[in-house]
Amino acid sequence: MALRFYNTLTQRVEDFTPLDGKTVRMYTCGPTVYHYVHIGNLRTSLFQDILRRWLAYRGYTLMHVMNITDVEDKIIRNAMQQGKSLSEYTAQYEQAFLEDMATLRMQRPERIVRATEHIEEMVANVEALTAKGFTYVAEGSVYFRIASFPSYGKLSHIHFEGQMAGARLDMDEYEKDDARDFVLWKARKGDEPFWDTRLGPGRPGWHIECSAMAMKYLGETLDIHTGGIDLTFPHHENEIAQAEGATGKQFVRYWLHAEHLLVDWQKMSKSLGNFYTxxxxxxxxxxxxxxxxxxxxxxxxxxxxxxxxxxxxxxxxxxxxxxxxxxxxxxxxxxxxxxxxxxxxxxxxxxxxxxxxxxxxxxxxxxxxxxxxxxxxxxxxxxxxxxxxxxxxxxxxxxxxxxxQVLAVTRAAGAKDDAEIQALVDERTQAKKARNFKRSDEIRDQLAADGIVLEDTKDGVRWKRK
RNA sequence: GGCGCGGUAGCCAAGUGGUAAGGCAGAGGUCUGCAAAACCUUUACUCGCGGGUUCGAUUCCCGCCCGCGCCUCCA
CATH class of the missing domain: 1.10.730.10 (Isoleucyl-tRNA Synthetase; Domain 1)
Structure with a gap:
């Protein structure tokens, strides 16, 4: 049977066919680099890695873009506290994330992009939305007016008519016309970092980076967009509004979301103390x-x-x-x-x-x-x-x-090399033949201490690293 | 309250309208100078509960119970 994926958009498993022959245009929501990523984040990354590898095996050429969110509330707060610039602060965690990926043998996407390097594309995306009447300005910030976008909610399958009975609303954001509206561009506040742009001084909202960067590198319609399931709403829903509002075309054909990794049947969080890197x-x-x-x-x-x-x-x-x-x-x-x-x-x-x-x-x-x-x-x-x-x-x-990608053993630094081990194994075999069990057991123990396990089989001795 | 995912042996977990993959653990065995390691065998008349459809349901439909997530810039 054909390759098929569950598509969050249609809530069905569908045959996969890229728009353009054998090329797959794929976008991944990467981490926000305000801290070391945890293994839940890495599970999602690993899903993307396996997806990549399987698509490649099935003969597709990948154009895979992953973003790094390097401007965001927590980043700004932490960087300011430490008296660092945003990039000084985020570089260490971005580096750590890339190292973690390598440690877990994940392939690098064809392109890794940072939000802060695409402010112009985001501004252009917002301008396109404004030109089509999807935005409004309040106190210097630009918002997306959800009421102007009828298909809003199609990804998360949320119906907004009589909504919000038990949901909490963020009462601080009184300047919004409608609680559901989301910010595209945040006006400069205090001494927070900002960019001077045609939208005025400020910084981007979270969602705009992904639609802007995805379209820049992959075109107006992508084959696959992936991320953690918690991004379905509002992040991905908002991406659709931003992209489709601007282009009038379908943004993503297959939405793939990875479920969460839980600890004690609960989502990881620092407050519960179940947070592992x-x-x-x-x-x-x-x-x-x-x-x-x-x-x-x-x-x-x-x-x-x-x-x-x-x-x-x-x-x-x-x-x-x-x-x-x-x-x-x-x-x-x-x-x-x-x-x-x-x-x-x-x-x-x-x-x-x-x-x-x-x-x-x-x-x-x-x-x-x-x-x-x-x-x-x-x-x-x-x-x-x-x-x-x-x-x-x-x-x-x-x-x-x-x-x-699990069969090869990751060798510890300073571990004995194969020849060294083989020499000892051979010496032990000789000692055994001579019935010098004292010496042979000594070698066996010595190797064991280095994490080398010897196995006597009918076809001779074999060894492996533990 | 709305939306979504799930409840299969001690644990993890696949799966199909026709009578339950696989892994771990447990038990037994083979091999061996001793051992270690390895390998083999074995473990669900049953798939959350109650109805219904069907010749037949774990698999389809309805209801209920339980767990988790989202509805706040969380992967």
Whole structure:
């Protein structure tokens, strides 16, 4: 079956077809760099990475733009408190975010753009809206008048007629004509940073950066727009108003939203003390691959309740796959090929692909790999796995890992290199042959202390990094 | 109150109108100088509850209960 995604706009799973042949124009709402991102943010980034990789596998050329929000209330507040400029303050967190992405083996989008470098595009977007009568000015700020945009609410499926029974309203924003209206351009306030523009001195509202930058780099109609589910309203709804108000054309064809990562079944927040950064987990000794696995294994549209038990389980599950690969690389197989196993490899590959095509069902895809691993292990135990079956097994693992990116071990700084380890392993084998168990056990313990595990198998000794 | 997502074995989780993938944990076993590691076997007559449609529902419809999120510049 074809590649298909759940589209928030239509609330249905739809076949995916880009507007322009094999090119996919995709925009991602990246982080607001006022602090280190947490693993919930990274889960969303990881969904985007997997989406990228799968689109590429399916033969599409990506034009993927991700923004960095580097001007915003918390950034301004924190930067001013620390006596830093905005860019001085945000640079450290932007850098940290990019490092986190690399640690988790995420690809960089084709283009990463910063809000503060696109003020002119935002001003132009606001002007286009004003020209069409969608805006009004109050106390120097420019607002979008929602009443003038009838389709407002089509993404979040909110009907605004008799709205707001139990919702809270922000009473500070008394200058708005309608509580639902949102700000496009904020008038300069106090000694906050500002830009002198045709809209007057001030700074952009949050939503305008994304519509302006997305259209600048990807055109008026995008294929895919992604983000966390909490951005659906109001952020993405407002992006639609800004873009479609200005162009009169459909802004985004497929809206994909990642569900939240939860801790104790609650959204992460600092006040609850359930806020983890990638650095926190690495300090506790979890590997980047185990974290990547844990964040990938639950399909992106499901909530993922993060627990350390779950992370440990992911680590063990990942070991199973790595052990299989190691066995494939080190065991001795008889000549020939087993037709039934070839069949199993083909089936596993097809099931993996079908799972991924079905709105990136990573759980199903993963299941297909594990099923093959079990079948192959049984065959190896029985001596029925043949040399001729190895290429297919490798191909399946490579195919899986091209998307999941978890099989290679991240080596600690200062770790022994392979040759060094092999020399010790060989020395131990010699000692064992000579029945010098004292020396052989000594080497085994020494390697264990360095995180190297030795495994004696019928085909000889193999080793791996823990 | 409105909108949205979900409730499947101890935990995580896939799935289909015809009688429940996979992973972790647990139990048993194989291998081994000892061990470690690894591998294998095994665990839901049942899919939140109550109705309905159907020859047949976990899967469709209705109602209810429970959890989570959004409705405040939160991924």
């Amino acid at each position: 990638l650095r926190d987990l690495l300090e506790k000794g979890y590997s980047p691959e185990a974290i990547r696995y844990q964040l990938s294994q639950v399909p992106y549209r499901n909530k993922l309740n993060f627990t350390f038990d779950g992370l440990a389980a992911s680590s063990t599950a990942l070991d199973r796959l790595r052990n299989f690969k190691l066995r494939l690389d080190t065991a001795k197989f008889a000549e020939g090929a087993n037709a039934a196993l070839s069949e199993a490899a083909i089936k596993a590959r097809a099931a993996f692909d079908e799972g991924m095509d079905a709105d990136l069902n990573t759980a199903e895809a993963l299941g297909a790999v594990f099923e093959y691993v079990r079948i192959a292990n049984i065959a190896m135990d029985a001596g029925e796995f043949k040399v001729g079956n190895t290429p297919q097994a490798h191909a399946l693992l490579d195919h899986f890992d091209a998307i999941f």
